[in-house]
Amino acid sequence: MPPLLDALLEPFRYPFMVEAMLAGTAIAAVCAVLSCYLVLKGWSLMGDAISHAVLPGMVLAYFFGLPIALGAFLSGLFCAVSAGFIRANSRVKEDTVLGVVFTGLFALGLVLFTKLKVDLHIDKVLFGNILGLLPGDLRATLLTSAVVLAVIVALRRDLLLFCFDPAQARAIGLRTGWLYYLLLSLLAVTIVVSLKAVGIILVVAMLVTPGCVGFLLTQRFGRMLWIAVATAVGSSFVGVYSSFFLNASTAACIVLTQALVFVGAMAFAPKHGLLRRRRGAASAST
Amino acid sequence: MTESPPDSPPHSPAESPPLELSVEDITVSYPNGHVALRDTRFRLESGRICALVGVNGSGKSTLFRAIMGFVKPSRGRVQVGGRSMQSALKAGLIAYVPQAEEVDWTFPVSVWDVVLMGRYGYMNFLRMPRARDREVAEESLRRVGMLEYRDRQIGELSGGQKKRVFLARALAQRSRIILLDEPFTGVDVQTETAIIKLLRELCAAGHLILVSTHNLGAVPEFCDWVVLINRTVLAAGPTEQVFTQDNLVRAFGGVLRHFKFDESTVQKHDEKAVTLLTDDERPLVFGKGGHLEYSHREGKEDVLAERDEEEAEAAAAPEPRSR
Numbered sequence: 001m002p003p004l005l006d007a008l009l010e011p012f013r014y015p016f017m018v019e020a021m022l023a024g025t026a027i028a029a030v031c032a033v034l035s036c037y038l039v040l041k042g043w044s045l046m047g048d049a050i051s052h053a054v055l056p057g058m059v060l061a062y063f064f065g066l067p068i069a070l071g072a073f074l075s076g077l078f079c080a081v082s083a084g085f086i087r088a089n090s091r092v093k094e095d096t097v098l099g100v101v102f103t104g105l106f107a108l109g110l111v112l113f114t115k116l117k118v119d120l121h122i123d124k125v126l127f128g129n130i131l132g133l134l135p136g137d138l139r140a141t142l143l144t145s146a147v148v149l150a151v152i153v154a155l156r157r158d159l160l161l162f163c164f165d166p167a168q169a170r171a172i173g174l175r176t177g178w179l180y181y182l183l184l185s186l187l188a189v190t191i192v193v194s195l196k197a198v199g200i201i202l203v204v205a206m207l208v209t210p211g212c213v214g215f216l217l218t219q220r221f222g223r224m225l226w227i228a229v230a231t232a233v234g235s236s237f238v239g240v241y242s243s244f245f246l247n248a249s250t251a252a253c254i255v256l257t258q259a260l261v262f263v264g265a266m267a268f269a270p271k272h273g274l275l276r277r278r279r280g281a282a283s284a285s286t
Numbered sequence: 287m288t289e290s291p292p293d294s295p296p297h298s299p300a301e302s303p304p305l306e307l308s309v310e311d312i313t314v315s316y317p318n319g320h321v322a323l324r325d326t327r328f329r330l331e332s333g334r335i336c337a338l339v340g341v342n343g344s345g346k347s348t349l350f351r352a353i354m355g356f357v358k359p360s361r362g363r364v365q366v367g368g369r370s371m372q373s374a375l376k377a378g379l380i381a382y383v384p385q386a387e388e389v390d391w392t393f394p395v396s397v398w399d400v401v402l403m404g405r406y407g408y409m410n411f412l413r414m415p416r417a418r419d420r421e422v423a424e425e426s427l428r429r430v431g432m433l434e435y436r437d438r439q440i441g442e443l444s445g446g447q448k449k450r451v452f453l454a455r456a457l458a459q460r461s462r463i464i465l466l467d468e469p470f471t472g473v474d475v476q477t478e479t480a481i482i483k484l485l486r487e488l489c490a491a492g493h494l495i496l497v498s499t500h501n502l503g504a505v506p507e508f509c510d511w512v513v514l515i516n517r518t519v520l521a522a523g524p525t526e527q528v529f530t531q532d533n534l535v536r537a538f539g540g541v542l543r544h545f546k547f548d549e550s551t552v553q554k555h556d557e558k559a560v561t562l563l564t565d566d567e568r569p570l571v572f573g574k575g576g577h578l579e580y581s582h583r584e585g586k587e588d589v590l591a592e593r594d595e596e597e598a599e600a601a602a603a604p605e606p607r608s609r
């Protein structure tokens with residue numbers, strides 16, 4: 001085998017790299033599909049909020065010997081629900097309430113973390129550790145991703161209508177309250193699954209950027225989904241692969257790749273891209 | 287779905303039994319303590335076009351939201367044909383045409399996608415359209431004259447076209463009751479006329495149509511029933527009984543601009559030859575000879591003098607053609 005090819009294929013020789021790529025692909029796909037709905041619904045901050053708010057739940061679950069994923073899920077959901085409650089009972093706007101609630105919960109998590117002396121690696125929680133998946137992690141990740149994907153795909157039209165026009169959703173007898181909590185729960189589950197890969201801080205990128213790229217490149221929802229998935233899966237692969245050579249944080253490499261794709265989409269988008277606009281302006285002025 | 291709505295074409299003559307929408311003493315207050323509607327009560331029957339008229343902030347939107355079940359009244363209830371709103375919605379009895387501002391026009395959906403959303407209630411839980419759904423959607427689009435735009439993204443349409451797409455969605459839903467929120471805002475006169483014609487046809491076919499509007503001029507043109515509201519019902523009934531000057535002044539207070547001909551510059555110099563152009567509440571009035579007219583005579587003495595002079599000249603000059 002030629003030495004260059006040998007070097008390029010080196011990452012695939014390590015089982016942890018292959019596992020990371022598989023897990024990364026699954027997580028990227030789920031996050032990408034969900035991101036399309038979040039971007040359209042204007043829930044980007046919600047993703048950020050839930051991801052930070054999982055921390056106290058994780059610490060408490062660990063302390064009481066419960067499954068960490070369960071604690072994280074409930075804690076994330078608690079953030080969204082309590083923010084909704086405060087919003088309904090005060091004059092404060094939703095994004096403000098969310099900002100207060102999730103930072104509060106995150107801070108609580110940090111305090112609990114030091115006081116309860118739990119044996120969690122805070123840097124891995126914050127920044128992810130996709131190269132160090134434990135046995136069983138990969139299977140759990142793939143399984144959960146498959147379930148979340150199946151639910152979204154089955155209800156994709158209802159969820160889309162809920163995002164686009166809740167009044168119409170209600171007018172045809174859909175239970176919009178139920179859809180609201182379903183979307184929140186899907187978001188919370190997805191975040192909990194993704195934490196292993198990208199951590200609390202960067203998971204919101206997985207939940208926003210792919211959908212945003214899709215939104216820029218097309219005006220059809222079906223295509224937007226596929227573009228988002230392709231962006232996310234491609235970035236995840238490139239991120240994991242390049243981190244091997246760069247010796248940099250895998251999560252950061254994935255997110256950075258996505259951000260670069262976003263910049264490309266911004267510039268080259270067919271209808272509203274920057275270059276297109278400039279050319280349009282130039283041809284208009286001549 | 288066990289209670290599927292009647293799926294007869296909406297333009298067929300009214301064979302369907304009469305249907306009643308009753309708003310029973312509802313009070314709606316918001317979490318911040320603001321009472322948007324108090325003891326609001328009225329009843330509407332199918333085969334009517336009813337205008338819901340009131341100033342901005344009079345509770346029109348709140349009433350719509352209460353009818354749709356979006357806000358829960360703290361007192362009272364809304365019923366359709368004797369059943370709860372939730373069950374009426376499930377049965378597909380109510381269609382809704384939103385205000386243009388409520389819609390995210392950058393949303394990546396096409397005209398066709400939007401109209402098919404009106405058929406979701408007829409589809410299975412995966413919302414896969416069947417041949418019948420496509421047929422109805424196509425017919426609805428044709429009826430509003432938008433079939434050729436079916437593949438356009440919704441943001442690439444004019445104001446009138448946008449409105450017609452959502453009207454087509456309501457048609458595709460085949461509901462007996464149609465709620466329209468400010469259907470004439472941002473719409474050209476041609477579309478307005480087309481919408482009015484369509485609503486009249488639907489009404490003749492036994493639909494119940496409730497239109498919220500602040501466009502007073504359009505109301506007597508096509509509504510046979512009016513509910514005037516300002517935080518509560520001020521008057522409700524047939525248009526000719528309710529749409530009176532007293533009631534309107536009560537509903538609109540100082541908001542409405544009056545153009546009283548006996549006080550205006552028009553009456554002074556030509557009694558009948560008047561062209562009236564109206565842009566919502568503000569009429570623009572031209573008198574004989576295309577002169578711009580003013581609603582009050584005070585301060586316009588020079589205008590009146592000028593007109594008097596012209597009149598005198600016209601009277602003095604010989605008029606060979608009329609002889």
